Amino acid sequence: MAPRNHKTWLKKPNVEYISSEIYHSHAIYKQEQEDIFSKVWVPVCHMSEMYNKDDYRIMTIANEEVIVWNTGDSVEAAINLQMKGPRGNFHLIHKGCGKKLHCEVKHGQMVWVTLDPNPKHTVEEWTAGAFDCIADAIDTEELEVFHYHKAVIDTNYKLWHDTNSEFYHDFMHYFNRVSGFNDEYFARKNIPFDNGHVNVSSFTVNYEEYDGFEDRGELSFPNLPPNQWYMVDLFPGFNFNLRGSAYRSDTVTPLGPNKVLIEFRGYGLRKDTKEERETRIKHHNSIWGPFGRNLHEDLIGVSGQGTTMREGTESRNILHGRHENGTIHDEVGMRHYYEKWGDFMGMSPTMTKAA
């Protein structure tokens, strides 16, 4: 094959691809806020973070300040108008000063909010079965957040979702290569669900293969076989990750084409003994804490990807052409996500200004 020159490199690929422009265009970022983040159900926080009556949390969805609070019987949400005027009392919200929003508690007691005044789906309909694989593990017992941190990363939010969706970057994770590259791993399936969601089916991780790590079977989440690892990748940027004894969620708030706020939560069971909780925290932090094996590698990865796609760089084509019968490195999850992204945006993700 002849070496590629600049002209051939820019040719339309003969496999599935998207344009790098969708990761850096300011117009696309703005449209995503309006056409995607203002429409979908967003998992904003966990019930255990607002456990008592009148506890509340404030967050941002598509540039709107949102407040959610515990009424004692249920959870309610509203646009946080008091943030826009003089600071008032939180209880003003109860008197109807904020525009009420649809809100539900679902899937491991996450609190879900949508800015859409007339949502087409309930949360259950929206998630479309993507949580079924871990439902018995996260809905049997009450969960509790034991870890929270947030990071503002100079990259596009979709690159963070991509890194949770594609698994060929596992070759970057020394820990995963040592503890996970067994036959079951390579047979693991990517399973698409309606509305752009994907889950990555489980396999057995051999934690003890890595020096200093231990088997996690004893503290498995309810109804979960020992040392299993499930991932749920929810459109447009929310990830739920169950590694046997510890559960993690990532939620994104895009702040610009090249800036994203990622919130990381770690969960155990509310009924944990002190010793059980300490072990879960250790299991969580040893992989996903700021000094864990994997998290910083993923963050460095997506930061690097982001810098190659800044505004002003030449658009290039990002290939999603791997077809391997839906197994772990098949790009079916990426193709599925970007097809839904195109539906919401009313445009093809292969489009570029140059095209």
Ligand SMILES: [Fe+2]
């Ligand atoms: Fe990773």
